[in-house]
Each structure stands twice: as structure tokens, then as C-alpha cells.
Amino acid sequence: MILKSKDVLGLEEMSAEEILGVLEIAARFRAVFDRPVRSVPIMRGRTVVNFFHEPSTRTRISFELAEKRLSADIVNFSTATSSFKKGETLRDTAENLAAMKIDMLIIRHSSAGAAAYLAGVLECSVINAGDGAHEHPTQGLLDIMTMRQRLGDLRGKKVTIIGDIAHSRVARSNIWGLTKLGAEVTLCGPPTMVPGALEKLGVKVEHDLKRAVARADVLNVLRIQLERHASKSFPSNREYHRMYGITEEIVRGLKPEAFILHPGPMNRDVEIASEVADGPRQVILDQVANGVAVRMALIYLLSGGDPGALGGGQAA
Amino acid sequence: MDWSWKRIPAEFLVTNVRLCTQGKLGKRKGFLHVRKGRIEGLGVGSPTMEGLPVLDGAGLVCAPGFVDLHVHFREPGQEEKETVATGSLAAAAGGFTSVVTMPNTSPAIDNSGMVRYLIDRGRDAGLCRIFPTGAISPGRQGEAMCEFGDMVAAGAVGFTDDGSPVPNGNLMANALKYAGMLGVPIISHAEDLTIVGNGVMHAGYWSARLGLAGMARASEDSSTFRDIELARASGGHLHVAHVSTRGAVEIIRRAKSEGVHVTAEATPHHFSLDHSRCREYSPLFKMNPPLRESEDVNAVAEGLADGTLDCIATDHAPHTATEKEYQFDQAPFGVTGLETALGVGITYLVNSGVMDLGRLVELMTEKPARALNLPVGRLEEGAEADFVLFDPEKEWVVRAEGFKSRSRNSSYLGEKLSGKVAATFMRGRLTWLDPELAPRGED
Numbered sequence: 231m232i233l234k235s236k237d238v239l240g241l242e243e244m245s246a247e248e249i250l251g252v253l254e255i256a257a258r259f260r261a262v263f264d265r266p267v268r269s270v271p272i273m274r275g276r277t278v279v280n281f282f283h284e285p286s287t288r289t290r291i292s293f294e295l296a297e298k299r300l301s302a303d304i305v306n307f308s309t310a311t312s313s314f315k316k317g318e319t320l321r322d323t324a325e326n327l328a329a330m331k332i333d334m335l336i337i338r339h340s341s342a343g344a345a346a347y348l349a350g351v352l353e354c355s356v357i358n359a360g361d362g363a364h365e366h367p368t369q370g371l372l373d374i375m376t377m378r379q380r381l382g383d384l385r386g387k388k389v390t391i392i393g394d395i396a397h398s399r400v401a402r403s404n405i406w407g408l409t410k411l412g413a414e415v416t417l418c419g420p421p422t423m424v425p426g427a428l429e430k431l432g433v434k435v436e437h438d439l440k441r442a443v444a445r446a447d448v449l450n451v452l453r454i455q456l457e458r459h460a461s462k463s464f465p466s467n468r469e470y471h472r473m474y475g476i477t478e479e480i481v482r483g484l485k486p487e488a489f490i491l492h493p494g495p496m497n498r499d500v501e502i503a504s505e506v507a508d509g510p511r512q513v514i515l516d517q518v519a520n521g522v523a524v525r526m527a528l529i530y531l532l533s534g535g536d537p538g539a540l541g542g543g544q545a546a
Numbered sequence: 547m548d549w550s551w552k553r554i555p556a557e558f559l560v561t562n563v564r565l566c567t568q569g570k571l572g573k574r575k576g577f578l579h580v581r582k583g584r585i586e587g588l589g590v591g592s593p594t595m596e597g598l599p600v601l602d603g604a605g606l607v608c609a610p611g612f613v614d615l616h617v618h619f620r621e622p623g624q625e626e627k628e629t630v631a632t633g634s635l636a637a638a639a640g641g642f643t644s645v646v647t648m649p650n651t652s653p654a655i656d657n658s659g660m661v662r663y664l665i666d667r668g669r670d671a672g673l674c675r676i677f678p679t680g681a682i683s684p685g686r687q688g689e690a691m692c693e694f695g696d697m698v699a700a701g702a703v704g705f706t707d708d709g710s711p712v713p714n715g716n717l718m719a720n721a722l723k724y725a726g727m728l729g730v731p732i733i734s735h736a737e738d739l740t741i742v743g744n745g746v747m748h749a750g751y752w753s754a755r756l757g758l759a760g761m762a763r764a765s766e767d768s769s770t771f772r773d774i775e776l777a778r779a780s781g782g783h784l785h786v787a788h789v790s791t792r793g794a795v796e797i798i799r800r801a802k803s804e805g806v807h808v809t810a811e812a813t814p815h816h817f818s819l820d821h822s823r824c825r826e827y828s829p830l831f832k833m834n835p836p837l838r839e840s841e842d843v844n845a846v847a848e849g850l851a852d853g854t855l856d857c858i859a860t861d862h863a864p865h866t867a868t869e870k871e872y873q874f875d876q877a878p879f880g881v882t883g884l885e886t887a888l889g890v891g892i893t894y895l896v897n898s899g900v901m902d903l904g905r906l907v908e909l910m911t912e913k914p915a916r917a918l919n920l921p922v923g924r925l926e927e928g929a930e931a932d933f934v935l936f937d938p939e940k941e942w943v944v945r946a947e948g949f950k951s952r953s954r955n956s957s958y959l960g961e962k963l964s965g966k967v968a969a970t971f972m973r974g975r976l977t978w979l980d981p982e983l984a985p986r987g988e989d
């Protein structure tokens with residue numbers, strides 16, 4: 231058993247062994263992508279519900295693709311197309327889902343803790359597709375997979391995460407996963423976005439971007455949520471770009487092999503300059519492909535898939 | 547004469563109890579003599595009074611009925627959470643005989659008719675004395691002043707917009723002056739909404755880790771400071787509700803030493819629990835002010851021990867099970883407290899060595915009564931016979947089924963506490979009896 235729990239709620243709950251185990255399976259699925267027939271019918275006859283209580287395009291499509299490649303039956307709920315609004319408590323939602331006898335639930339919710347709550351009351355497996363500002367474990371795993379493809383073992387490797395850490399579930403999942411694998415993590419952004427209290431998780435906080443990236447092996451550049459901030463956490467997009475944007479000048483100061491992740495979608499010329507976004511250092515399309523593979527791996531493993539039955543693939 | 551719980555006689559003796567009043571727990575066994583709803587006498591030993599029914603309270607402490615300066619009984623408007631009747635029963639079960647109700651009902655208690663209505667509802671229930679507070683501003687809108695004079699004449703014991711702060715400093719200053727003239731306090735819910743924003747728990751390590759929006763201490767500290775300075779300038783009486791930060795404790799301590807007329811209360815949850823309790827995202831640990839850090843918890847406990855904080859008040863805030871089934875960020879603020887207050891006090895303050903039992907009882911009886919000038923809270927000859935019998939060593943596990951409140955949103959569910967109420971009397975009449983702890987006699 232690679233995964234000890236029936237659910238994937240966060241990288242906080244996963245051990246280093248579990249993370250590496252999942253990534254190994256994900257690497258085998260990535261190898262499958264290059265074959266003419268890309269599906270593995272392990273989920274035939276099983277129902278996966280994608281319950282998105284918050285708008286999301288990329289993550290939902292990535293999950294759907296993963297489910298389709300595993301031949302699952304898919305049901306999509308989202309706030310736009312169903313009655314799941316604030317009026318219904320999550321317990322009501324859970325009871326409805328339980329009555330539908332589904333096999334797996336993928337949940338995206340605006341409230342931190344929502345996935346864990348559902349996992350506690352449902353018998354089926356639950357995968358957290360992002361809960362409030364808490365965790366986004368599949369994003370964390372795909373980021374780590376992308377880093378390991380280039381860096382191998384992450385022990386001692388320097389990862390700098392830049393952006394609104396306080397409100398970022400991507401950042402939290404990265405922090406838990408990367409520190410477990412022995413990476414040295416630095417958080418960078420203005421103090422309005424980077425709570426110093428997070429140093430207790432074993433990471434460094436650095437408000438000066440140049441210093442934060444000087445020795446980095448990899449940058450993970452978070453999306454700035456323009457709508458959230460409107461003049462509270464930073465003065466303007468222009469100033470954010472000037473102080474924390476990944477510009478060509480910043481890139482010139484990086485180690486030669488250093489590369490850049492971004493969870494997408496990008497705000498060009500805010501957190502990342504257009505030239506850098508289109509330049510050779512970014513690995514965004516690898517992240518997207520790895521995202522499908524990681525999600526396939528998790529669904530496969532939670533459904534009792536046999537890791538040995540998949541054949542070899544390059545190690546991630 | 548044998549004791550029977552079925553019919554409480556007009557005159558009786560309670561014997562073999564340790565009397566606990568005026569900050570002292572009697573070392574020797576004593577008695578309480580009740581006659582026609584009043585305390586006829588009390589003392590050590592056991593008097594021989596031929597023919598009087600005797601309630602043998604061996605193993606129990608006999609204290610004044612507890613006094614709670616901060617409860618939300620939700621009536622009118624939110625009777626699905628609590629009513630004056632169910633709240634009164636919860637109070638009695640917790641050993642309380644007097645409670646001060648907060649005016650943030652729907653509609654708010656903002657006129658004398660509403661004050662009278664609440665007092666009547668309390669009298670109808672007959673289980674607890676209801677001392678209403680009135681709103682500072684009509685509809686708690688924070689814009690103008692209610693008719694304080696008319697409401698005091700109807701029985702209001704103070705004014706507060708609790709649940710919300712009074713953002714308008716000029717209104718707060720005038721309220722303090724005007725209420726001061728009438729001899730009643732303004733109760734401050736010290737919070738700065740522009741600082742807390744959309745916060746749902748204490749701003750610190752746990753909010754950062756859990757990804758929940760934080761409520762900074764500075765909100766409470768700066769508002770407490772503002773209200774104290776307004777009280778200093780006006781000479782009015784400020785009572786600070788639910789103090790939760792080390793900073794606020796220090797501000798109050800200094801103001802008291804400088805002679806400002808300020809009193810303050812703290813809740814059981816703020817002297818017993820810290821913000822790490824939010825780690826499972828349970829809304830049973832969501833309240834306002836929020837659970838803070840261990841240094842705040844210790845400062846609140848020390849403030850109670852040294853008298854900086856005058857008393858314990860529960861901020862009993864019932865919510866339905868459904869409301870507490872929303873996710874942490876969506877659920878309403880507030881937890882119940884009446885039925886666990888004694889157990890939490892004994893477990894976290896007495897058994898941990900912060901204070902002795904006599905002091906704890908004083909903080910739940912005489913001290914709160916004095917802070918708001920309520921004519922209750924002491925066992926003395928001639929006083930009305932409001933008293934509680936409790937077993938300070940009885941261990942029990944808090945269970946949802948055990949609550950008499952209409953709501954069960956307690957932070958202590960599943961926790962083992964020491965100290966439980968056996969029986970509560972108001973004006974010599976039984977208002978609560980724990981069948982398991984009932985002193986012997988036929989039931």
C-alpha cells in the first residue's frame with residue numbers, strides 16, 4: 231500500500247515515502263501519455279464526482295482528464311450548475327453524496343477544512359482539489375514532480391516560493407511536501423503577504439526578492455489574486471511587479487540551471503514578466519502534463535490499483 | 547424530619563456542607579438555615595433545631611448562587627437557539643441563579659418595553675433572575691443613544707451593543723457620561739472591525755498554518771485602550787466584556803491602578819483553551835473574541851487571580867447544530883458556557899493551582915454582582931436564599947445529551963471536567979437537581 235489513508239487531504243498528512251511512492255506511479259502514467267492509447271481502464275464502472283464549490287477551470291479539467299484516462303464514470307457538480315450554495319451545509323451535501331453511492335469525491339471548496347470534513351463523514355475516498363487557503367495537495371505533488379524531474383533528489387535543494395503566501399493553498403502544500411523531502415524552502419513577498427509565523431514550519435522568510443532568489447535552484451511563482459487585494463496587501467500591480475515580479479533582470483541573477491514554476495493562470499507583467507513567461511526558464515507545460523499524471527496516480531492508488539501492474543517508466 | 551426532594555419546605559436546614567462565601571471556603575462543616583426564601587442563619591457546626599427538615603449535604607460545598615454577567619438568551623427572534631426559559635434551565639443546571647442578558651436579540655433590546663418583556667419572561671420561567679442590559683444605540687446601529695433613563699427605570703442594569711463594538715467614539719464617550727449619571731455601566735465589546743476584517747480566528751501561527759483569516763490582538767487591545775481613555779475622561783463606569791489578550795489585561799491593570807472606574811470579565815474558554823484548538827477546523831472553537839495564544843490564556847488566568855479582571859462571565863452563546871455544521875469560516879461565532887463554567891473553573895484554575903476554590907467561587911458570585919451592582923451573590927443573614935450545592939471533586943465527561951440549553955455548541959464536548967452542581971436553589975426554591983449527585987433523601 232503506497233497510501234495509508236483512504237483520502238488525500240493535504241501534504242501535511244502524507245509522509246515522504248507516500249509522496250515519493252505517488253510520484254513514482256505518476257511517472258509511469260506520464261510514460262503512458264506518449265503511447266497511442268492513453269487510457270488505463272482501472273476505474274471502469276466506478277463513479278467519480280467532481281464537486282467544485284469554487285470556480286476552477288484548469289484543476290477541474292486536469293482531474294476530468296485523469297478520470298477519463300482511467301475510464302471512470304464522471305459526474306460534475308459546480309456552484310454554477312447546482313443548488314450547492316451557502317444555503318446548504320456541507321453535511322447535507324455529504325449526505326446527498328453518500329446516498330448516491332459514489333466511489334470517489336474530488337472536492338474544491340472555498341472553506342479551509344472542507345475536504346477533511348467530507349472525508350470524515352463519507353466512506354468513499356476524497357481528494358482535496360483545494361480547500362480555501364489551506365492546501366492544494368495535487369498541485370503540490372505536481373510541482374514537486376516537476377522539480378524532481380530536473381533536480382532529482384530534493385535534499386538540500388533551494389526552493390523559493392514567491393507571492394501571497396498567506397492566502398495561498400499552493401504555497402502551504404509546497405511547504406509541507408518540500409520540507410518533508412529535505413528541500414530548503416524560502417518564502418518571499420511583502421510582509422503583508424508572508425506571515426512570519428510560518429517560519430515555525432521550518433522555512434525561511436525573506437522580503438527582498440533578489441536575496442531570496444540568488445542561490446535558488448527553483449522558483450515557484452504564485453499567481454497574485456488581483457481581485458482579493460485591491461489596494462490592501464500591496465499598493466498597485468505596478469509596484470508589485472517592480473518589487474516582486476520575475477523580470478528578465480531577476481532571471482539574469484539566477485543560477486544558470488535554475489528554472490521557474492507557475493501554477494497558472496498567469497497575470498503577465500504582474501508576478502511574472504511576459505518575456506520570462508514565454509522564455510526558456512519556465513516549465514509550465516511540464517507542470518500541466520505532470521498534473522494529469524499525479525491525479526491519475528492518486529485516483530489509481532486510492533482505487534486499489536496495483537503499482538506493479540503498470541510497467542516501468544522513468545523515475546520522477 | 548426526613549428530607550424529601552418532592553416538596554421543598556418553606557423552612558429547612560442544609561447541614562454537613564462546607565460553606566463558601568466572601569472568598570473563603572470553610573474548613574469545617576457548617577449549616578445554612580433557610581426560611582421563607584431567605585437565609586435565616588448560617589455558620590459552622592450543626593445546630594439542633596427540633597422538627598426542621600434537614601438536607602444532609604455531606605461532601606458538598608454550599609455557595610451563593612452563581613452570577614453570570616454575559617449570556618445570550620436569543621429571545622426574541624432566535625428562539626431556535628435558546629429562549630429565556632431554556633437558557634434559565636441551563637443556568638440553573640450550571641449553578642447560576644442570576645444572569646445578565648445581552649441585548650443583541652432580534653429586534654434588539656433598545657427600549658423600556660423590551661426590558662420589561664425580558665424580565666417578565668424570566669419571571670414566567672422562574673428558574674433564574676434575569677437582569678437585562680439594553681442596547682447603547684437603537685437597533686445597535688451605533689448612531690444614536692437609546693433612552694437609558696427609561697430603560698434603567700424598567701430594570702436595565704447596563705448598556706452595550708455587544709456582538710458589535712461602538713465604532714463612533716463620540717457616541718461611546720456620551721454613553722459613558724450619560725450612563726454614569728444613572729449609575730450603570732457601559733459594557734464594551736472591544737473590537738476594531740477595520741482591523742479584524744473578515745478574520746475568523748486569532749491571527750497567529752495557527753491561522754497562518756490553517757489558511758484561515760486572522761483577527762489580530764491589536765483589534766481588542768486598541769479598542770480596550772480607547773474605551774478606557776473615554777471612561778477616564780468621562781468619569782463613567784466601563785465594564786470590559788470577555789477580555790482575551792495579555793495586552794488588554796495589562797491596559798486594564800494600569801487603568802485600575804490609576805483610578806479609572808473600570809471593571810472587567812473573562813470567559814472560561816479564554817482562561818482554558820488556546821488557538822491550537824482550531825486545528826481540526828471545528829466551529830466549536832470559533833468565538834469572538836477568538837481563542838488566543840498560551841501567553842494570553844495565562845495572562846487572563848493571572849488577571850482573574852490578582853483581581854485585574856473582576857469576574858468570570860460565560861458569554862453563553864447558543865447556536866443551532868445546523869449553524870455549527872457550516873465550515874469554520876462560514877459558521878457563526880460563539881459557544882455555550884453556563885453548564886460547564888464551574889467544571890472548567892475548577893479543572894483549569896483550581897486544580898492547576900492558579901487559585902483556590904474560595905477565590906473561584908468569589909469570581910462567580912460576589913465579584914460579578916459587585917461589578918454591576920446586582921443585589922445578589924452573598925450568603926448572609928437576611929439575604930434571599932440563592933445558593934448552590936456542588937461537588938468540587940466529581941469528575942464527569944461533557945456530553946451533548948446532557949445539556950439543558952437548547953443548543954449544544956460547547957468547546958468541551960468529550961472533555962473530562964472536575965466539579966459538578968448537585969442542586970441549585972433560588973429564593974429557597976429548588977431550580978435544579980442532579981439526580982446522580984442529589985444528597986440523600988427520597989426523590
Ligand SMILES: [Zn+2]
Binds near residue numbers: 708710735787788835
Ligand atoms: Zn461580545
